[in-house]
Amino acid sequence: MAGVSEATVSRVMSGSGLVKEETKRRVLQAAKRLNYYPNAIARSFARGRSGNLGVILPFVPKVHLFSTYYFSEILSGIGKKVQEYGYNLLLLFRSPEETMDFTHIYRTQKADACIILGARDVPEERRALRELSEQSLPFCLVNQRFSGSEFNEVDADHVHGSYEAVRHLIDRGYRSIAFLNGPLHYSNSADRLQGYKKALAEAGLPYAEELVFMGNYSRKSGYEASRFIYARRNEIDAVFAANDRMAIGLMQGLREYGVRAGEHIAVVGYDDSDGSKITDPPLTTVHVPFYEMGMAAAGIVLAQADGEQASGVKHVLPTSLVVRESSGPRINGRADRTAAAGPER
Amino acid sequence: MAGVSEATVSRVMSGSGLVKEETKRRVLQAAKRLNYYPNAIARSFARGRSGNLGVILPFVPKVHLFSTYYFSEILSGIGKKVQEYGYNLLLLFRSPEETMDFTHIYRTQKADACIILGARDVPEERRALRELSEQSLPFCLVNQRFSGSEFNEVDADHVHGSYEAVRHLIDRGYRSIAFLNGPLHYSNSADRLQGYKKALAEAGLPYAEELVFMGNYSRKSGYEASRFIYARRNEIDAVFAANDRMAIGLMQGLREYGVRAGEHIAVVGYDDSDGSKITDPPLTTVHVPFYEMGMAAAGIVLAQADGEQASGVKHVLPTSLVVRESSGPRINGRADRTAAAGPER
DNA sequence: TGAGAAAATGTACGCGTGTACATAAAGCGT
DNA sequence: ACGCTTTATGTACACGCGTACATTTTCTCA
Numbered sequence: 001m002a003g004v005s006e007a008t009v010s011r012v013m014s015g016s017g018l019v020k021e022e023t024k025r026r027v028l029q030a031a032k033r034l035n036y037y038p039n040a041i042a043r044s045f046a047r048g049r050s051g052n053l054g055v056i057l058p059f060v061p062k063v064h065l066f067s068t069y070y071f072s073e074i075l076s077g078i079g080k081k082v083q084e085y086g087y088n089l090l091l092l093f094r095s096p097e098e099t100m101d102f103t104h105i106y107r108t109q110k111a112d113a114c115i116i117l118g119a120r121d122v123p124e125e126r127r128a129l130r131e132l133s134e135q136s137l138p139f140c141l142v143n144q145r146f147s148g149s150e151f152n153e154v155d156a157d158h159v160h161g162s163y164e165a166v167r168h169l170i171d172r173g174y175r176s177i178a179f180l181n182g183p184l185h186y187s188n189s190a191d192r193l194q195g196y197k198k199a200l201a202e203a204g205l206p207y208a209e210e211l212v213f214m215g216n217y218s219r220k221s222g223y224e225a226s227r228f229i230y231a232r233r234n235e236i237d238a239v240f241a242a243n244d245r246m247a248i249g250l251m252q253g254l255r256e257y258g259v260r261a262g263e264h265i266a267v268v269g270y271d272d273s274d275g276s277k278i279t280d281p282p283l284t285t286v287h288v289p290f291y292e293m294g295m296a297a298a299g300i301v302l303a304q305a306d307g308e309q310a311s312g313v314k315h316v317l318p319t320s321l322v323v324r325e326s327s328g329p330r331i332n333g334r335a336d337r338t339a340a341a342g343p344e345r
Numbered sequence: 346m347a348g349v350s351e352a353t354v355s356r357v358m359s360g361s362g363l364v365k366e367e368t369k370r371r372v373l374q375a376a377k378r379l380n381y382y383p384n385a386i387a388r389s390f391a392r393g394r395s396g397n398l399g400v401i402l403p404f405v406p407k408v409h410l411f412s413t414y415y416f417s418e419i420l421s422g423i424g425k426k427v428q429e430y431g432y433n434l435l436l437l438f439r440s441p442e443e444t445m446d447f448t449h450i451y452r453t454q455k456a457d458a459c460i461i462l463g464a465r466d467v468p469e470e471r472r473a474l475r476e477l478s479e480q481s482l483p484f485c486l487v488n489q490r491f492s493g494s495e496f497n498e499v500d501a502d503h504v505h506g507s508y509e510a511v512r513h514l515i516d517r518g519y520r521s522i523a524f525l526n527g528p529l530h531y532s533n534s535a536d537r538l539q540g541y542k543k544a545l546a547e548a549g550l551p552y553a554e555e556l557v558f559m560g561n562y563s564r565k566s567g568y569e570a571s572r573f574i575y576a577r578r579n580e581i582d583a584v585f586a587a588n589d590r591m592a593i594g595l596m597q598g599l600r601e602y603g604v605r606a607g608e609h610i611a612v613v614g615y616d617d618s619d620g621s622k623i624t625d626p627p628l629t630t631v632h633v634p635f636y637e638m639g640m641a642a643a644g645i646v647l648a649q650a651d652g653e654q655a656s657g658v659k660h661v662l663p664t665s666l667v668v669r670e671s672s673g674p675r676i677n678g679r680a681d682r683t684a685a686a687g688p689e690r
Numbered sequence: 691t692g693a694g695a696a697a698a699t700g701t702a703c704g705c706g707t708g709t710a711c712a713t714a715a716a717g718c719g720t
Numbered sequence: 721a722c723g724c725t726t727t728a729t730g731t732a733c734a735c736g737c738g739t740a741c742a743t744t745t746t747c748t749c750a
Contacts, residue, residue, distance in 0.1 A: 017709085018726095020727085039454050041705095041706085042705070045708095047735095076410050088435055088436075088437070219623075252623070356698095384736055386736085390737070393738095
């Protein structure tokens with residue numbers, strides 16, 4: 001070496017240990033002249049840590065995953081935090097056939113910590129997660145909770161978000177509020193249902209199962225729901241959809257029947273996605289801090305990977321109602337049934 | 346070992362070399378019993394390759410990156426291909442202050458190949474890329490070309506896409522077509538301008554610089570452009586926007602002046618993003634196969650990383666016009682100026 | 691059945707760090 | 721100036737795999 005050592009170089013490059021200021025300078029200078037860069041792989045190898053944060057993405061057939069607003073936002077948040085911590089972000093795609101073996105990722109040491117997106121509360125998934133948990137490998141779930149578990153979880157307050165959304169409709173005078181929900185193996189969906197019921201109960205309105213429709217969070221499923229909702233147009237004066245995409249599909253479907261959201265019927269969505277700002281009318285929705293949730297999850301899990309903290313952290317971030325025009329004007333007393341039915345065809 | 350060897354295990358696990366079928370079985374069985382997993386880091390170390398494909402993301406201040414439709418789609422395509430090749434996907438975020446040193450990524454061996462998104466044709470970036478190129482490190486640009494370079498590039502035929510879009514407007518009878526473009530350091534923008542000019546020339550229409558407006562591909566910039574376009578409403582009967590986001594912002598802005606796209610003025614966007622399907626009226630736009638572009642780029646670069654192919658590959662994928670309603674009905678002869686002006690305020 | 695080729699397995703070492711430990715240098719108090 | 725503590729540096733080895741080469745086993749064919 002141009003300098004005078006070997007292990008000292010390591011100390012200089014990794015910033016560990018004590019090194020005299022002058023030696024440090026000499027080493028760095030030599031490194032520059034030799035165009036030397038420490039090899040990241042060898043570093044990982046010696047340290048026994050990859051320096052990667054893995055993000056496990058769900059398998060969603062036929063859908064280009066990142067186009068889903070919430071994944072994109074969460075991932076951006078994770079990316080931000082990962083940079084702060086000096087980790088790298090490894091994207092791990094879950095395949096449909098692949099057995100649900102998360103431990104594999106840690107065993108092979110590809111990632112020191114993981115964030116799991118789009119998890120569902122089904123037995124096999126619970127089992128796989130519990131296995132991870134028992135080996136105290138740092139991981140965190142985002143936007144999904146497993147009741148009774150000790151998993152790290154970052155979620156938003158969807159019960160309150162939904163409550164506010166439905167409450168908003170009630171405040172505007174709507175009395176017969178349908179609910180377009182998603183699959184119940186997402187805690188998300190269960191939470192929204194709970195918020196919906198709570199708002200109804202508080203207002204002394206009956207909960208009617210016929211007014212709860214089931215979609216799958218896709219725009220298409222919202223579009224398809226419009227048929228059933230239109231069929232019950234005499235009983236329904238407002239719809240709360242569990243996400244924006246379904247709300248948008250619903251509005252499009254209803255429009256084809258001549259029913260205009262915000263005018264003949266009130267519609268509220270959920271997520272405050274980009275799409276909600278560009279529909280006509282703009283969608284009243286619930287803002288969810290996905291970006292912040294991603295940051296929080298990454299923060300938790302990276303802190304644990306660095307051995308800074310115990311596990312079982314549960315964060316619930318606040319949501320907030322965003323009132324736009326799809327929820328219509330304030331109306332007095334009972335909603336106008338004639339209007340809700342839309343123009344005659 | 347439960348079996349009888351050591352290097353043989355390596356041969357079994359890595360699938361290299363000849364191993365008798367029975368031995369293989371014994372080894373795998375022992376591995377299962379011992380709960381053994383080969384260490385990915387050590388493998389990378391020994392092989393001298395990380396097994397990662399790096400995707401370099403541009404720094405976009407104040408924007409949550411993944412929400413941009415085209416990044417998301419490209420990334421999904423890359424993800425697909427990466428799975429096929431058995432690589433991992435490493436996300437690399439470019440910081441604003443950071444010097445444009447791509448070689449660093451290869452030197453440190455974090456990735457065996459890279460895909461660079463959102464590159465711009467500015468001197469420093471060209472220099473950094475040329476440096477990469479000279480060291481024959483496999484990388485590929487997506488949706489951006491550098492004229493006269495030997496870089497791998499995957500792009501879509503934006504000249505033709507724009508040509509078709511403008512041609513469509515001309516075919517519908519519009520004669521005074523404004524163009525809302527983005528920054529010219531994106532080859533994207535230059536291509537669109539070229540296609541725009543070509544279509545005008547072919548129809549014998551004059552190219553007027555006053556009808557070319559400059560945005561930055563954000564919805565906001567489209568919204569802001571509406572002011573200027575409205576000001577020239579007497580000369581303009583149609584607008585071709587260089588992407589959907591600007592087109593959407595523009596439509597929203599015009600709407601506030603009472604000018605409705607597809608009715609008082611024709612609007613065509615570009616990208617065929619999710620948003621284009623949910624606006625009212627739905628946006629006529631140009632479909633770009635971003636997903637396929639991502640796949641193609643990953644294919645090229647991974648093949649090169651595996652030493653299968655020479656560099657300098659240039660792919661141009663086809664685009665296609667998607668006619669919806671924002672480009673209005675077919676009109677005869679000169680567009681109706683009164684209508685284009687919108688209702689009186 | 692035996693020689694030679696082909697297949698299967700074992701041996702030994704390197705890959706480039708980090709780090710425990712040993713050692714040398716520097717500082718400090720009397 | 722001497723012993724002691726503190727700081728700085730050198731030495732040696734491990735980390736877990738891949739692989740070139742040596743060696744053994746199996747197969748082929750006369």
